[in-house]
Amino acid sequence: MTDPLHQLELLHMTVFSLGFSPCGKFLAAGNSYGQIGIFSLTAALSIEATEENQKPIFTFQAHDGPVYSLVSTSRQLISSGTGDVKGWSWNDLVKKSCKEAWCRRTSFGTRLDIPEINSLIVNQKDNSLLMACGDNTVQIMDLESGTFTQTLKGHTDYVHCLAMRSRNNECVSGSEDGSVRLWDLRTASQVQMIEPYKYEECSRPQYDKWIGCVTTDSDWMVCGGGPALTLWHLRSVTPTTVYPLPGSQHQVMFHQDLILAAGEGAVINHCQISGEVKTKVPCTPPSVFTLLVNERSQEHKVLVAAGSSNTIDVFTNFGYRAFSLRFS
Numbered sequence: 001m002t003d004p005l006h007q008l009e010l011l012h013m014t015v016f017s018l019g020f021s022p023c024g025k026f027l028a029a030g031n032s033y034g035q036i037g038i039f040s041l042t043a044a045l046s047i048e049a050t051e052e053n054q055k056p057i058f059t060f061q062a063h064d065g066p067v068y069s070l071v072s073t074s075r076q077l078i079s080s081g082t083g084d085v086k087g088w089s090w091n092d093l094v095k096k097s098c099k100e101a102w103c104r105r106t107s108f109g110t111r112l113d114i115p116e117i118n119s120l121i122v123n124q125k126d127n128s129l130l131m132a133c134g135d136n137t138v139q140i141m142d143l144e145s146g147t148f149t150q151t152l153k154g155h156t157d158y159v160h161c162l163a164m165r166s167r168n169n170e171c172v173s174g175s176e177d178g179s180v181r182l183w184d185l186r187t188a189s190q191v192q193m194i195e196p197y198k199y200e201e202c203s204r205p206q207y208d209k210w211i212g213c214v215t216t217d218s219d220w221m222v223c224g225g226g227p228a229l230t231l232w233h234l235r236s237v238t239p240t241t242v243y244p245l246p247g248s249q250h251q252v253m254f255h256q257d258l259i260l261a262a263g264e265g266a267v268i269n270h271c272q273i274s275g276e277v278k279t280k281v282p283c284t285p286p287s288v289f290t291l292l293v294n295e296r297s298q299e300h301k302v303l304v305a306a307g308s309s310n311t312i313d314v315f316t317n318f319g320y321r322a323f324s325l326r327f328s
Contacts, residue, residue: 015306019070024297030067178209262288
């Protein structure tokens with residue numbers, strides 16, 4: 001007999017985060033109940049795949065609250081929740097073991113509430129972990145020693161998203177305060193600030209000013225949220241292309257000669273640099289919160305998307321949904 005409470009949980013589940021294993025054969029998904037599910041892409045992509053292969057091989061309780069972000073290193077899966085960040089060995093996870101490798105709690109001073117950690121990225125140059133925090137800061141931790149080394153301060157509201165500009169050893173952060181800030185990681189200082197909502201062509205007062213997604217490629221940046229999704233030239237601080245997408249975008253990435261964006265609405269938008277929306281690919285979640293391409297394995301190269309649903313859509317050809325993985 002099916003547990004009605006569990007069915008209700010599945011119905012109201014949100015998948016906030018996705019991460020691929022170092023070998024590219026497994027996918028981790030973090031949900032609103034603090035669980036991480038591990039899926040076998042090898043099994044799910046097999047021509048003999050059954051419905052059973054679209055379920056997790058293993059699910060475990062990782063955090064007390066939602067798993068907001070996941071990122072992989074060469075050996076570990078790192079997850080963030082409300083005030084804490086944890087490391088898990090991929091060798092253990094693929095063997096269905098969930099022994100915590102380490103746990104660190106961020107320092108939030110005298111605050112009574114514990115802010116969430118909304119986004120994680122790894123700086124490959126110095127093996128550090130950058131965290132977008134709900135206390136308006138970006139905190140940086142050395143992954144070798146586990147010590148917090150820097151705090152980037154300047155935002156006046158919580159930080160939603162992060163991106164690296166590796167060539168310049170800079171990071172970019174987007175916040176509820178409506179600003180995108182560029183930081184020099186060598187000096188932990190702010191080098192640039194852009195406020196898209198102050199530009200008439202980007203502003204959409206009906207959606208407010210918050211920035212929910214950001215990505216970079218050399219001197220180019222795309223960001224969106226309340227303001228329209230916009231391509232910026234960073235050196236000249238110029239909005240060069242404004243994309244005519246309805247609703248707010250929660251995720252954006254450069255992929256080959258396209259910009260992939262998703263958010264409100266059950267579609268993945270394929271946008272061209274010129275401003276044309278090339279295609280809108282239907283997906284299952286009514287709102288998309290996480291979007292990722294598996295660059296770690298050519299054999300398992302897929303686009304995955306998840307959000308306000310217990311399903312994770314898998315696109316083998318990025319132009320249509322091949323099938324969905326699902327928490328069960």
